[in-house]
Amino acid sequence: MSGRMTQGRRKSGGTDEKRLPKAVKHETEQLKRIEEMPLTASVKQNMEMCKKELGESPDIIYRELELNNGDNTPILLIYVQGMIDDERMNEFVIQPLHRDRYDVESQAQDMTMLKWMEKKLLATGIAVEVKDWKLIYQKLFLGYCIIMVEGVARAIAANVVGGPRRGIEEPKTEMVIRGPREGFTESVRANTAMLRRKIRSPRLWMEQVTIGDLTQTPVSFMYIKGLAGEDVIDDLRERLKSIEIDGILESGYIEELIGDQKWTPFPTVMSNERPDVIAANLLEGRVAVLVDGTPFVLVVPATLNVFFQSAEDYYQRFDIATFLRLLRFVSFFIALLMPSVYVAIIGYHQEMIPTQLLLKLAAQREGVPFPAYLEAFIMELVFEILREAVVRMPSAAGNTISIVGGLVIGQSVVEAGIVSPAVVIVVSFTAIASFVSPNYSLGIAARLLRFFLLLAASTLGFYGIALVTLFILLHLSNIRSFGVPYMTPFAPFVGPDLKDTFVRAPLWLMKERPQRIKSDNKVRQQVDPELRKEPGQ
Amino acid sequence: MIANRIRAWVQRAGVGGGGGLARLICVICMLLLLSGCWDLRYLDKLGVVYAVGIDPDPSGKQELQLTVQVVLPQNVASESKGSGGGPTVTTFTETGDTVFEAIRKMSTKTSRRLFFSHTQMLIISEAMARRGVYPLVDLIERNPDIRTDMQIALTRGTSARKLLQTTTQMESIPVNQLREMIEVNEEAYATNYATYVKDITRLAGKGGEQGVIPSLRIEGDKSAGNKADNITSIPAEAVPSLASMGVLKDGKLVGFLTSKQSRGLAWLKDKVKNTVVKVACPESEGYLTVEVQNAKRLYKVKQSGDGKPIIEAELLLTGGIQEIMCPGVKVMEESVLEQIGELASQTVKSEAEEAIRVLQKDIRSDALGWGKEIYMHKPSLWKRVEAEWDTEFSSVQSNIRCKTKISSSGIRSESIVE
Incomplete structure (x- = not known):
């Protein structure tokens, strides 16, 4: 379906017209004729x-x-x-x-x-x-x-719109132990209503555009007037309007077409199917984009920090939330770095391991036919295949896969001496750590980058890891989401915003909204009198 | 961003086309692989050297005989699984004029490259140490792969080779037993304390402090030490054990202290963490034991009327009575505790004075580091005595004061002995 997409975000029709496939051109012309x-x-x-x-x-x-x-x-x-x-x-x-x-x-x-x-x-x-x-x-x-x-x-x-629709159910992603159980549905109107039910303010404004020449998908975006930065709204409106595509089937299309950065594994637009999360983001001055046909609602601008925040962070006591937040950051780095660090240590930096551990690892490596980096690479690949299989499998076959994956790959391979137990431990631990990330799209980025790091570690050791990490860091500092630097508030450093990063400060300390998301109104508590006014006054 | 720049560069370079970027990435990836991992070392192709021993060449043709103790990881692991898989370590011995030469000569005998980053201990035989320790540790200091925080020990009445070949019961890897023996002794009795290669090589500063190294010997049937039978009998037929500290002068071994003197030295070097002092009971036959739990040494340097340095050392101990083997000790009375503290202080003081006497008069080596103390406290005085310090040291006057605070008498009050 995406093959028939006309180029998105096209500025001038004249030059690009020639590059359109014939069929599409014909189609468009016919449509125009009818409409006229x-x-x-x-x-x-x-x-x-x-x-x-x-x-x-x-x-x-x-x-x-x-x-x-x-x-x-x-x-x-x-x-x-x-x-x-x-x-x-x-x-x-x-x-x-x-x-x-x-x-x-x-x-x-x-x-x-x-x-x-x-x-x-x-x-x-x-x-x-x-x-x-x-x-x-x-x-x-x-x-x-x-x-x-x-x-x-x-x-x-x-x-007289009607017909069967899925009801409101508990979201399948980002489950919480404490917190609202409702999730968005596929109907954009139901979704906007859900947000209205959370934020009962006349200042919650909405605009709507229809995107997709053939699908005619209604796309709404919502923001709190006076909180969201006007330039972000204008920018978003501009970007949505410039999308020229035959169809929008999921908000992923929009995400990819309005994202600032085309070449990055990191998500510059946040997506979530929880109304409470979206409402919280609206309250911080962000803009939500709701697309008909998907429960996943987009939020812009999204900085890296946002992807480490879970809804539950704010429903639990701040000390517990802080601990979990730190755990999430640590897990991210484990998911990103653990296999490559293992390979680098085993291959290049044996002097860095505690002696007893070295002996254990050396004993495990006895008689293993593959070099450590190949071993790690194969196991990582096997795990990714397994994961993909489980995701796509009919759920009835899921158990079979986990038995085959867990027992055959985890145990038999080790017992046969083809792979050392240490690699299996490293790979499984990495896998578990990669599931910790509350936002799926960031987890995928880590999964992808892991292989680059592994390659660098197997050829250059720690030096390679340092190089690639530096490259990633440079890249992260270089990208923006709707004009907001992606690494905010770390780089550029915004001291007050650090209250909701590695730690989640008590709510009574977070008196201001994040400063760098171009919000027009900073004060969160002691509500600004401006906000109490009716719009248009 | 960067990808765009690369693409722009590619297009400018004329590689062109949509596949240009992909092609470039391919080339970069291949280059990465072609670089060829020059210092990649496979873990299973390394022989991890746990200890190095240096003896004089028994044939006398070459300078030294080097023995390395290499771990066999497969046996270490199988041991934990319960199936006895042969010895956990083995040794290789080779002669050479330099240490590194001997190490590389061993490649005629080893199937794996020797790996020195995890070496725990350097054992130098008595005879070799008398010739000089400094030349032997230069390699360790110079080579980036070898750590300088490995322990160093001397042998007494045996060779380093024999010591490294002796099997041990408590630790499956013999060097671990030797190394931890020194550490445990330092923490519990303090007649020896651990010395590291870096301690020896970093003594060259102002003050001319001399090194001290603990020494090891083998108790029992020395010839049986390297057999597996050694550790299947109870007790083992040959047991490595700690002797006392050997004193260097300018990197050469000049003499050994006795155990008592070693502890005297340890008091003065502030190395005592915990030890026991035996004291004769004040009013009856028998002994009682004071456990010193905390010891602190303070130095002061004074100047006598004729411009000679006087060292004043103060030892502040805290301890508890842990054992009373005589009747009539009323530990419930404060005065008795004070009296016992006084007795313990006297014992400690005499130990320290004995160590000073031996070092000043017999061994004539400033292992106490007094030169450094003078340099630090009174630099001007040090300038005057520096040139003659070798002879001056023997005549330095000292004044030791010791105070012991008895803080407890265990969980029993009166002695059971009546």
């Missing part, structure tokens, strides 16, 4: 046109009615089966239209037929007048019902 076509006043003609454009798809229902107003005015309802709520459709759209007799008096003379329908007849929450096919299709595939009336070259789109 006007509605006719004839219901029959409109239906024919629509049927032709939509290829007689059987799930698109054309319901023809006649209004009992004496003239028997033909009416056409168009909707997509499955995307509407049938009951609501019957009750609030068809029934009002289908009444035995209309009191013609009530049809005020100064109102057009369409206005009369919209204002007096239809009982749905949203009913808007639409004039062109582009808007009609957009509404139609959102689950609206399109109502056309003979003799009027316009239509009404009535909201």
Whole structure:
């Protein structure tokens, strides 16, 4: 699907047009032609046109009615089966239209037929007048019902959106022991409502764009007016609008297309499926991007530090949270460095191990056919394969995999003397440490970089590790997320912000919002009187 | 960012095309592998040397005979699994005119490269030490791979080779037994204290302090020491044991102290951590034991009327009575404790004075570091005596004061002996 993507974030259409594949170009042109076509006043003609454009798809229902107003005015309802709520459709759209007799008096003379329908007849929450096919299709595939009336070259789109949706469940990622159990769903509207339920402030503002030439995916972004930096919002709006792609199926698309840095394993946009986490980030002055069709909501700007914060850090006592936070940082470094340090020590720096340990390791290495670095590399690879297999496996087969992986690879390989036990210990410990990271995307970055470090360690020892680590550090200092340096608050150093990094300071100490996320309002406690005002005052 | 720069560079260099960056990365990766790990050492291809022993060449043709004790890791590991897999160490012996020559000559006998980074101990035989220790430790100081914090010990009445070949019961690796023996003795009785190679090589500063090295001997049947039978009998037929401290002068061994004198030296060098002092009971036959738990030595340097240095040492001890083997000691009375403290002080003082006497009159070596004390306390005085320090040392007057505070008498009050 991504192969048919037109290039994202395109600035000027002229030069890039030539580089588009032919099929896409054709498609786009056809779409444009339809959209530009006007509605006719004839219901029959409109239906024919629509049927032709939509290829007689059987799930698109054309319901023809006649209004009992004496003239028997033909009416056409168009909707997509499955995307509407049938009951609501019957009750609030068809029934009002289908009444035995209309009191013609009530049809005020100064109102057009369409206005009369919209204002007096239809009982749905949203009913808007639409004039062109582009808007009609957009509404139609959102689950609206399109109502056309003979003799009027316009239509009404009535909201009867429905159909099966997944309910609110406990999120599968970033589970907490203490904290709210709800997670986002695939519906963007339900998700924005969930955030509204957390932050009941008129200052919680939302904007919406539709992205994807074919998928027409609604993408909303939310922020707290007066907290989020205006330049971040403008920047985000700009970036979202410049996306030109055929489809958005998950927020990952957006993440990749709006990220500052294209060449980095580190995530510059945070994603999370917990409303409480997103709400907390909004309160710190960040902006949330909600994409229809995925429970994963994006947050910008995201600095490295954010990926070490877990929701539970703030629900537990600060001392415990600090301990866990430190543990997470340590685990990250273990996940990143342990195999390479092992290989470097075994291959180059034997003098650095305590003597007793050296003897144990040397004894284990007796008779192992592979050099240590190859051994570590193979085992790391095997583990990654195992992990990938378990993730993609149907859950019924998961047990088999863990038995095969754990017993066969962990034990038999060692007993057969093909791999030394120390490597198995190192690899498994690394694996466990890499699961500690609360944010999956940072864990993946560590997984990837581990192999580079391993390569460097096996050729250059500690020197190689130092080189690659330095390179990573340089890279980290070089990237930005929506104008905010990624390593904030370490580099650039922002002293007050360190309260929520390696440690999680008590809440009564964190009186200010993080300074470097370009927030326009810093004070967190002793709420600023500005915030109490109604917007627009 | 950097990738972009590389790509720009690639394009400028004319490699061009979309595959340019990928190609460049490939080349870099290959270069990494081609560099070839020049100092990669496989752990399982190393012979870990645990101890080095130096004797004079018995044939007399060459300067020295070097013995290394190499660990056999496979046997160390199998031992913990419970199956006896042969000796945990083995030794190799080779002669040479220099230490390094002898080490490299051993490659005619070893299947693995000898690895000295984990060497725990350097054992120098008495005869070799009399010829001079400094030339033997130069390699250890100079070579970046060898640690200078390895212990150094002398042999007494045996050769370093014999000592390294003796099997031990408490530790499966013999050197561990030797090394830890010295440490345990230092911490519990203080008749010997550990000396490291770096201590010997770093004495060359102002003050002319002389080194002291603990010594080891073999008790029992020396010829049986290297057999596995040695450790299957109870007790072992040959047991390495600690003797006393040997004193160097200008890097050459000049004499040994007795155990008592060694402890006297330890008091004055502030090396005592914990020890026991035996004291005759004040009013009856028999002895009681004072355990010294804390000892502190303070030096003062004074000048006599004729411009000679006088060393004043103060020993402050804290201890407890741990054993009373005589009747009539009323430890519940403060005055009795004070009396016992006084008696212990006298014993300690006499030990220290005996050590001073031997070092000044018999051995004539400033192993006490008094030269350094004078240099530090009274530099002007040191300037005057520096040239003649060798002879001057013997006539330096000293004044030892000792105070012992008895802080406890154990968990029993009166003695059971009546």
